[in-house]
Amino acid sequence: MNGSVPCSAAEDAPPLLRLEGVSFSHGPREVLHAISLGLQGGAFTSLLGPSGSGKTTLLQILAGHWKPSRGKVLVDGADATHQPPEARGLGLVHQHLALFPHLTVERNVSFGLEVRGVPLVRALEKARATLELVALPADTWRRPPDRLSGGQRQRVAIARALAFGPRALLLDEPFTALDRGLRQRLGAELRRIQRETGVTTLLVTHDQQEALALSDTLVVLREGRLLQAGPPAELYQRPLDPWLAGFLGEANLVTTGRYLRADKGECLLVRPEELVPGDQPDCGDHTLHGPVREVVFRGADHLVTFEADGQVWKIALTGSAAPRPGEIMRAILPANAGWNVTRGCRP
């Protein structure tokens, strides 16, 4: 499933960052398999995959810290495969942030300008403007990073990567250590900053919700191979692969039954929210009814697992009422619901 996948809506413009057939080996183990990928300028792209899928490796290769075993890295159309990191002009936010503990917040942020020979006064002016952009309170600017909260440190790391005006911003799971609420807030902040600055952004994450919510383009990696790339809604609704369908959210993957519109070797993906509770179908709809196996309260809704027509189904029920295990669940599969997954389905 490796191959060349352009991954942005603006297909006509040449991509700002491009990987051509990039492979990477750790000893005898190949971590990345011939990845080809283009990132359009100004887009927010998320690189999503489970642990060990090669996301961080890909990011490190893009940033110039690791060299690919095969293939090319192009930045702005020029071959940067053998360029050192400092020559690529990419801002990288590390997973553990890697803030300089011996420097104050503002000197952390001005670092990228100082090493480029910008006079300290001007570098600090730019640093302060960037700290304002990331909404870090001014009373923290002269503190060392270890005297900031986790969320504030994230903002410093983003500001530091932005301050010198990078060609692109690369973020390696920067919100991993934060609680869910803070992650969502910072994710929204990151998106706001990206829109305001227009900087091309690549976010590495293993959080599907984060990737779906923030990105213009989603790229999914699994076991070092590029599975699919495209707008998040397209990947969520029309995945090419049953594993991806399940990875991006709860999925009913139907391989048998009277409502199956798929050919042999294919399966029908029905998201739980596509099923409608009730038992009065319109023309062409199918009714499903069977005993409830499990009910999971998810805050905004209940996820009800039930059996119908020899198949296990999941339906998302909003509102406070939900059936109990053992009761009969009645649902409608609308005629136009579902997506034929064409590869990798098992009967």
Place this chain on the structure above:
Amino acid sequence: MRPARANGWLAWPALALVALLVVPSTLMLVRLSLCQAARGAGFYLADSFTWDHFTRLVSPEGLPLVAFTVAFGLAVTAGVVPLAWLLAWPLRTSGGMGLILGLLALLAPRLAGMLGPLVALRVLLPRGVVSAWLAEIFLITPYAALVLLVHLRGIDWTVLQAARGLGARSWQAVARVGLPLAGPGLWLAGQLALGWGLGAFLGPDILAGPAGRTLATDLHHQAFDNSRWSMAAAEGVLLLVLVAAVYLVRPSGWTRGNHP
């Protein structure tokens, strides 16, 4: 709820050992240094008191000896610290066999003790102060490198990668990030080297001869050749004060990765 108390009692055996070994010998050294020399047999004249030995050390006759000792210690430190840095730096992130081989290379010369390698150096090098200086560097560097290595291995070195990513060339990353973070470790390695260098005996004695007279070699000479135990003790006390001063000085606010 009261916070759990630190296990300070674990330090008691060490403190007891220090009290047993260091305190009596130091007190005796001070007492000897303040007594008049014995006439005939014996180490000192009981029930006597004098500052003479210390006065002699700070007189025009004694000061060159003290000045040379301090200068020699500083020179040894200036040689040891950069070498320790060069040895410890590559090992800071290595693991497995690389680390084991590195540590072996660092410590193997010490397996022959102190005197053995100096005998070899005595044959290899001409007699003189520079040879004594080289010998002391040879003796001290592995220990200073170990002290520095322990500090360096406690630092998250992705900061160097971050510095490169922000546009720093490799030398800029080392100079602006690596060296400042290594500061406390370099300071400790320097303290070790200076403390040791001030008390240098074997190198100057074996490789320099009379030209490289230090407080430690003169102390030995006064005690064992001249039987002037009180003078030797005064030199010992001065050495003790110098070395203690070296170890006690510490820039305020330095912790690992946190610099003023």
